[in-house]
Amino acid sequence: MSIKSATMSPVTTACLRWENSAPISEAFDDIYFSSEDGLEESKYVFLEGNDLEDRWANWSTPGSKYFTVIETGFGTGLNFLATWDLWDQTAPSDCQLHYVSVEKYPMRGEDILLALNKWPHLADKLTLLLQSYPLSLPGIHRIILNEGRVHLTLMWGDALSSFTNFSGKADAWFLDGFAPSKNPDMWTDLLYEQMARLSGSNTTLSTFTAASRVRKGLIAAGFSIKKRKGYKYKREMLVGNFTPQELPNSHTSTQLCAQQSPWFINRSNDAQKPKTAVVIGGGIAGTTSAYALSRNGFKVELIEREGKLANSASGNPTGVLFTKLNPEFSLQNYFYQQSYLHAIRHMRDLSSQTRAAEVLQWQQCGLLQLSFSEKESRLQEQILASGKWPEEVALPVTAQQASDLSGVPQSSGGLFLPQSGWVDPASLCEALLYKNSNIRIRCNQHALSLSRDKSGQWHVFDKQKQLIASADIVIIANSTDALHFPQSAHLPLKSIRGQISLVPATKASAKLKTLVNYDGYTAPDRNGYHCIGATFHPKENCTKVRASDHLANLDQLNRACPELYKMLNAAQSLENIKGRTAFRCQTPDYLPLVGPLPQFESFTQDYAGLRTGRLKEKYPTGHFYPGLYINTAYGSRGLTSAPLCSEILLSHITGEPQAIENDVVNALHPARFIIRNLKRRLV
Numbered sequence: 001m002s003i004k005s006a007t008m009s010p011v012t013t014a015c016l017r018w019e020n021s022a023p024i025s026e027a028f029d030d031i032y033f034s035s036e037d038g039l040e041e042s043k044y045v046f047l048e049g050n051d052l053e054d055r056w057a058n059w060s061t062p063g064s065k066y067f068t069v070i071e072t073g074f075g076t077g078l079n080f081l082a083t084w085d086l087w088d089q090t091a092p093s094d095c096q097l098h099y100v101s102v103e104k105y106p107m108r109g110e111d112i113l114l115a116l117n118k119w120p121h122l123a124d125k126l127t128l129l130l131q132s133y134p135l136s137l138p139g140i141h142r143i144i145l146n147e148g149r150v151h152l153t154l155m156w157g158d159a160l161s162s163f164t165n166f167s168g169k170a171d172a173w174f175l176d177g178f179a180p181s182k183n184p185d186m187w188t189d190l191l192y193e194q195m196a197r198l199s200g201s202n203t204t205l206s207t208f209t210a211a212s213r214v215r216k217g218l219i220a221a222g223f224s225i226k227k228r229k230g231y232k233y234k235r236e237m238l239v240g241n242f243t244p245q246e247l248p249n250s251h252t253s254t255q256l257c258a259q260q261s262p263w264f265i266n267r268s269n270d271a272q273k274p275k276t277a278v279v280i281g282g283g284i285a286g287t288t289s290a291y292a293l294s295r296n297g298f299k300v301e302l303i304e305r306e307g308k309l310a311n312s313a314s315g316n317p318t319g320v321l322f323t324k325l326n327p328e329f330s331l332q333n334y335f336y337q338q339s340y341l342h343a344i345r346h347m348r349d350l351s352s353q354t355r356a357a358e359v360l361q362w363q364q365c366g367l368l369q370l371s372f373s374e375k376e377s378r379l380q381e382q383i384l385a386s387g388k389w390p391e392e393v394a395l396p397v398t399a400q401q402a403s404d405l406s407g408v409p410q411s412s413g414g415l416f417l418p419q420s421g422w423v424d425p426a427s428l429c430e431a432l433l434y435k436n437s438n439i440r441i442r443c444n445q446h447a448l449s450l451s452r453d454k455s456g457q458w459h460v461f462d463k464q465k466q467l468i469a470s471a472d473i474v475i476i477a478n479s480t481d482a483l484h485f486p487q488s489a490h491l492p493l494k495s496i497r498g499q500i501s502l503v504p505a506t507k508a509s510a511k512l513k514t515l516v517n518y519d520g521y522t523a524p525d526r527n528g529y530h531c532i533g534a535t536f537h538p539k540e541n542c543t544k545v546r547a548s549d550h551l552a553n554l555d556q557l558n559r560a561c562p563e564l565y566k567m568l569n570a571a572q573s574l575e576n577i578k579g580r581t582a583f584r585c586q587t588p589d590y591l592p593l594v595g596p597l598p599q600f601e602s603f604t605q606d607y608a609g610l611r612t613g614r615l616k617e618k619y620p621t622g623h624f625y626p627g628l629y630i631n632t633a634y635g636s637r638g639l640t641s642a643p644l645c646s647e648i649l650l651s652h653i654t655g656e657p658q659a660i661e662n663d664v665v666n667a668l669h670p671a672r673f674i675i676r677n678l679k680r681r682l683v
Contacts, residue, residue, distance in 0.1 A: 003139075003165060003334060003663045009388050011138045011156045014105040023076065023115050027105060030178040032075045032115065039119055041208075042082045044231045049206025049239045050172040052083070056091040064273075065095045065297060066656045070170040070198060072159050072186060073177030074103035076115045077129060081122045084150055094297060096148065098657050100170075102155040102162045109133045132345050135392050139338055140166070142647055142659040144349060148295035153657055159186050163194040167665070168657030170198050175207035175238075180214055187214055192221035199223075199242035210236035255618040258610060263598065263622030263671045264662075274472035274627060274653065278303060278460055280447045281478030283314035284638040285645075287429040289475050289631050292646040294438035296654065301469045302439055303460065305446045305478070309433075310426040313479060313582040316500055318523045318531035319639045320515055321347065322367045322420040325394055327382040331667045332591060336637065338660055339644045344419050346643035350431055360424075360431035365524060367420035367515040368402055369394075371412045372560035376518075380415055393419065407513040409563040422515060422523050423639055442469065448484050450474060450628070458627055473627040473653060476597070479585040482632055487625055490600040491593060492673050493633055495583045497540045499549040500533035502578040508567040518560030520553060529578070530568065532557055534636070545579035586635040591668055593633045594645045595652050596624040598671040603678075610678040622671055629653065630670050 015026040022035035034041050047053065056067070069083060080099050087097045107115075109130045116126055134141035134154055140162075143152040155162040159177070173195060180187040187209075195205075195218075205223060207214065208230070215225050215238055225240040256262035275298060279290045282304030290300045306312070323340035326333045347364070350356040371377045383389065384396055395416045402410040433439050445468050449461045458474045461467055480495050482488045505525035512530070516522045523531040535549045554572060558565040587593060602623035609617050631649050634641050647659035648668065658665055666672070677683040 003331065003661055009138065009386075010136050010390050012105055013136055014107045014111070016107070016111060018114075021115075021118065023107070023111065025105070025178060028178040028182040030182040033078055038078060039082060039122075041231045042079050043086075045208045045237055046079055046174045046176070046206055047082060047086055049228065049237065050174075050204045052086060052172065053090050055171075056087065059092050059095065066098055066654065067091070067095065067171050068098040068100065068168060068657055069172045069174060070168070070195075070657075071099070071101040071174035071176055072191070074101035074106065074154060075176065076107060076112050077126075078116060079174055079176060080152065081116065081119075081125050081129070084125055084145075085122060087150065088146075093149075096151060096296065096656070098151045098153065098168070100153040100155070100166075100168060100657050101174075102157065102159045104156075104158055106136060106154075106156050108136075132348070135341065135390060137337070137341070137390070137393075139334065140658075140660050141338075142342060142644070143345065147353065151656075153659065160188065160191050160194065163191070163198065165661040165663055166198070166658065167651070167662055168198060169200050169655070170195075170203050171200075173199070173203065173205035175205055175209075175214075180209055180211045187211075187217070189217050189220065192217045192223075196221040196223070196242065196244075199244075201242065201244055203242040204240065205242075206237065206239045208234070208237050210238055214238065255620060257617065258607070258615045258619055261666060262619050263603070263607070263675060264666045264669055265621045275299065276471040277301070277473045277475060278458065278469045278471040279475045279477055280460065281476070281481075281632070282306070282309040282429065282441070282443070283312055283477070283479070284310070284425060284429065284642045285479075285631050285634060286475075286477035287432045288642040288646040289477050289649060290439050291432040291436070292650045293475075293653075294436055296650060298438065299471075300439045301471065302433070302441050303445045303447050303468060304441070304443045305481070307443050309441070309443070310429040313584050314425045314429060314638065315582060316425060316531065316533075316580060317502070317529075318526055319423045319425045320367070320420070320517070320521050320523065321362075321423050321639050322417055322515070322517065323640060325369070325383050325389060325415065325417075327379070327386040327388065331663060332589070335591065335660070335664050335667065336640065338664075339637075339641045340419075342644040342647075342659075343640045343642075347421070347423070350428075355435045356431040358431075359427055359434050361427040362421055362423040363524075364419065364421035365514050366405065367417040367517055368397070368406050368410070369415040369417065369517045370402070370410065370560050371414040372518045376414075383415070393417065405514055406516060407511040408509070408561075408567065410561065411563065416514075420515060422526075424526075425639065428639070445469075447478070450485055450487060452625070452627070456627065473629065475649070476628075476630045477632055479632055480583070482630060487597055487599075487628060488630060488670075490674070491630070491670065492588055493593075494538065494586055494588075495541070496586050496635065497537040497542065497581065497583055498534040498636070499545060499553070499579055499581045500531055501550045501553040502529040502580070503532055503554070503568050503572065504528060504576050505530055506567055509564060512564065516561055516564065518556060520556040520560075522557055522561070522564065541583075543581055545581055547574050549581075550574055550577050550579060584635050585633045587633045588673075590635060591633075592635075592641055592645055593630050593670045594648050594668040595629060595665070595670050597628045597630055598674060599623045599625060600674060603671065603674045604683055607675065607678055610675065611681050613679075624671075
């Protein structure tokens with residue numbers, strides 16, 4: 001089931017009434033938990049029902065560092081907090097808990113606080129949860145807690161639709177939600193089939209209900225089910241485990257028709273789990289990849305061509321963290337929406353870490369998207385009319401309100417994005433690696449070739465064929481330099497020239513408090529300069545800073561915000577304006593490349609039938625270079641996209657639950673252009 005246009009509309013939050021300090025759903029006329037001892041009931045039904053304490057205390061899966069709980073019905077989050085608490089007490093310190101939960105009607109944060117404040121020993125965890133609790137926008141929201149030891153993946157939406165478009169394997173199911181008699185739309189055979197798809201041979205389940213149709217439906221889907229004494233006054237509940245009828249075939253013999261996208265099947269279930277990694281590229285893409293890997297226990301060598309990190313496209317002194325709002329649904333718009341929300345959580349998380357906060361420079365000052373033209377005014381009217389954006393994301397403002405928010409006079413209103421802010425990209429790269437014992441930085445190393453030996457180790461070489469580094473896996477994250485490697489030379493990467501202008505601040509312009517966005521952008525004064533940008537030249541390779549580009553940047557500012565332009569007038573002598581030129585890496589569909597690298601020759605042979613429209617034939621799953629991945633082509637949206645993309649990449653590598661829907665994972669997949677070009681007879 002694909003993502004629909006409704007995916008970008010705000011979800012309906014839970015409507016509650018309260019009895020004895022316990023919440024009751026008005027929609028289902030049912031309780032979230034017992035008003036007497038809801039926590040003890042949660043422990044009995046779900047933690048004990050899945051035997052989690054013994055399983056975690058006696059960790060028995062060789063090579064596995066991940067345990068995944070998938071839940072139907074997040075509700076108040078009580079089950080999650082109880083699970084996290086037990087995890088901290090019993091699980092090995094180097095392992096990760098992935099907790100995935102779906103909720104059609106998410107509760108508001110203040111209601112969760114009211115419901116759960118009766119358990120003081122969970123207060124610290126509750127505070128951390130609420131600090132990162134997602135907005136009421138549908139889709140998958142990945143929250144990283146306890147510096148990566150706990151990953152909470154919340155899916156706001158219908159359970160069946162959410163699970164159908166999700167990848168991951170449950171070690172334990174919490175089959176919760178309201179009673180089958182109250183919420184029959186959730187307890188269906190189609191849901192049980194998705195549970196089976198997301199289960200493995202060691203997967204267990206538990207549920208508070210003992211309803212006959214639930215038991216029969218689970219058995220029909222492949223679960224062995226038995227009854228257990230229910231909690232306190234409840235007579236019975238159900239527990240069980242998944243019993244697959246046959247082991248999955250190897251990827252070489254799997255046959256799927258082209259419409260089932262066999263080339264996207266995950267390659268992460270190898271018996272040999274990777275422990276070391278080389279990341280090529282020291283910009284935003286490379287450092288976020290290295291950070292995500294290190295947080296998951298990898299030993300990482302980060303290789304950078306230049307003498308310091310963030311020296312190319314990631315080297316601008318000020319970057320903008322925002323999303324371009326759009327009234328229309330598309331996978332691209334949805335991806336950038338989710339990336340933006342995730343990036344904000346990521347920046348807040350980094351800011352709370354003592355080590356990173358020592359070097360990270362960013363400010364969540366908000367961004368003013370000016371309504372500077374008739375075209376932009378119409379677009380903003382459509383955005384507001386669509387009802388897709390809550391005020392926490394985009395707030396309409398008048399010219400006077402825009403003036404008050406920005407600190408400088410504005411002749412037009414627009415939309416205010418309070419979550420946005422500026423980031424110093426170089427400081428972000430440094431913060432991700434700062435005092436990180438799992439990452440070794442190797443500058444002045446120009447990687448130009450790769451090879452893999454018979455033992456499965458990858459080796460990275462320089463121009464003189466001298467060995468730079470070796471590891472289990474390699475991530476290519478070095479922009480268009482990826483085209484130097486034969487394995488990735490087929491990728492349709494293009495270079496886009498851009499130039500920023502650093503204009504000296506005046507006493508008047510220094511009053512600017514927010515980012516101002518239009519066809520370009522202007523940032524508040526930092527170190528005596530406003531960063532104004534940026535030009536866009538797809539077919540140029542000039543590296544020099546040009547006066548004509550400064551004039552173009554200033555002209556855009558003048559047309560959108562003449563008052564601010566006048567404030568800078570005294571400083572606009574071109575001799576006083578500094579600048580910087582860099583080259584963005586971009587794909588033809590304006591989406592990044594994230595995932596395993598396909599073997600180009602194998603793809604063109606295996607899927608040759610696509611050239612003649614044979615979509616219903618049976619094809620083998622795609623062949624990829626084992627242990628070779630790419631994470632690049634962010635264009636001008638690296639600050640926004642990289643944190644989520646690194647989570648997506650990590651899921652490709654480790655097999656842990658994906659951070660976003662399968663539709664989006666496939667839309668970012670490096671194999672997509674080979675398939676498109678075969679269908680168009682271009683290869």
